[in-house]
Amino acid sequence: MQSRPKISDAEWQVMKVLWQKSPVTANEIVEKLTAETAWKPKTVRTLISRLTAKDAIGFDKTGRQYMYYPVLTEEECVRQETRSFMTRIRTGALKPMLAAFLEEENLSQEEIDELKCILDKKGEK
Amino acid sequence: MQSRPKISDAEWQVMKVLWQKSPVTANEIVEKLTAETAWKPKTVRTLISRLTAKDAIGFDKTGRQYMYYPVLTEEECVRQETRSFMTRIRTGALKPMLAAFLEEENLSQEEIDELKCILDKKGEK
DNA sequence: TAACAAGTATTACAGATGTAATCCAAAAGT
DNA sequence: ACTTTTGGATTACATCTGTAATACTTGTTA
Incomplete structure (x- = not known):
C-alpha cells in the first residue's frame, strides 16, 4: 500500500x-x-x-x-x-504568484525560450 | 527574532x-x-x-x-x-522540472498569455 | 457586585521529521 | 570454528505539525 x-x-x-x-x-x-x-x-x-x-x-x-x-x-x-x-x-490569482516565482528564478535565455515554447503548445491545444 | x-x-x-x-x-x-x-x-x-x-x-x-x-x-x-x-x-536541469510544473497546472488561455508576457520581459532585459 | 460569557493562554497528544546511536546477524578473515 | 567486521534493523529523542480540549481573564450583564 x-x-x-x-x-x-x-x-x-x-x-x-x-x-x-x-x-x-x-x-x-x-x-x-x-x-x-x-x-x-x-x-x-x-x-x-x-x-x-x-x-x-x-x-x-x-x-x-x-x-x-x-x-x-x-x-x-x-x-x-x-x-x-x-x-x-495560491490565494486565488495565479499571476502574481507565478510572477514572483519566475522573478525568483534566474532563467537563462534558452530556458526562457523553452518555457515560451511549452506555453505555446499548451495555448494552441 | x-x-x-x-x-x-x-x-x-x-x-x-x-x-x-x-x-x-x-x-x-x-x-x-x-x-x-x-x-x-x-x-x-x-x-x-x-x-x-x-x-x-x-x-x-x-x-x-x-x-x-x-x-x-x-x-x-x-x-x-x-x-x-x-x-x-531541482536535480540539476531546470527544464524538465518546469515542464512538469507547467503541465501539471491547468492554465487558462489568459494565464498562458500573461506568463508569456512575463517571460518576454525577462527575456529582453 | 456577582455571575456569566467570550476571548486568550496553556496543555495535550499522536505522528512526522531531523539526527543519530546501539543492537544483531551474517560474511569474512584468521 | 571463532572472532571481527560490516551492513541492516531497532531504538532514541527533541522539535514540529495537525488537531484539539481545558483553564484562565476580563469585559459584560443581571
Whole structure:
C-alpha cells in the first residue's frame, strides 16, 4: 500500500541520488550524501529505511548488501510536489504568484525560450 | 527574532486569510477557515497562536479582542516557498522540472498569455 | 457586585521529521 | 570454528505539525 507517501525534505536528497543512478548500494548513497551534506552515515541509513518503509524505494538483496532503486519516479514526485506547492501558495490569482516565482528564478535565455515554447503548445491545444 | 520562520501548511491557510484582509479579529479568521476547511475553531486558534509566536503575524489589543495582521508579506513568503520548492525539486536541469510544473497546472488561455508576457520581459532585459 | 460569557493562554497528544546511536546477524578473515 | 567486521534493523529523542480540549481573564450583564 502507498498511494502517495509524503517524502520529506531530507528524504528527497536520497531520492535524488537514486534517480541519478540506480541500483546502488547503501554505501554509495551514504558516500554521496555525506559529501554533499553534513549528515552522519547513520542518518543517511535512517532516511533509506524510512523510504523503504514508505515503499518509495526498493531493494534487491544480492548477498550481504542490498541494491537500492527508486520505486517512485522523479516525474511523479515532481508532480506531487508541484501540486502541494501550488495549493499552498495560491490565494486565488495565479499571476502574481507565478510572477514572483519566475522573478525568483534566474532563467537563462534558452530556458526562457523553452518555457515560451511549452506555453505555446499548451495555448494552441 | 525571526529571520525566516517556517510556515506550515495549515498555518499558510491563516496567512492567506490575513493577506486578503487585515486587520481582522480571531473570530473572523475562524469563521472563514471553519467554512473552508474541516477545522474546529480551537484548531484555528492554535494556528493563530503559533503564528504570533513565530512573529509571522501580529496583533493590536483593542479591548478584549485582538486585531490580527500579517507581519510577513505574501511576497516574502511566496519567495521563500519558491526557493525551498526549487531546491527540493531541482536535480540539476531546470527544464524538465518546469515542464512538469507547467503541465501539471491547468492554465487558462489568459494565464498562458500573461506568463508569456512575463517571460518576454525577462527575456529582453 | 456577582455571575456569566467570550476571548486568550496553556496543555495535550499522536505522528512526522531531523539526527543519530546501539543492537544483531551474517560474511569474512584468521 | 571463532572472532571481527560490516551492513541492516531497532531504538532514541527533541522539535514540529495537525488537531484539539481545558483553564484562565476580563469585559459584560443581571
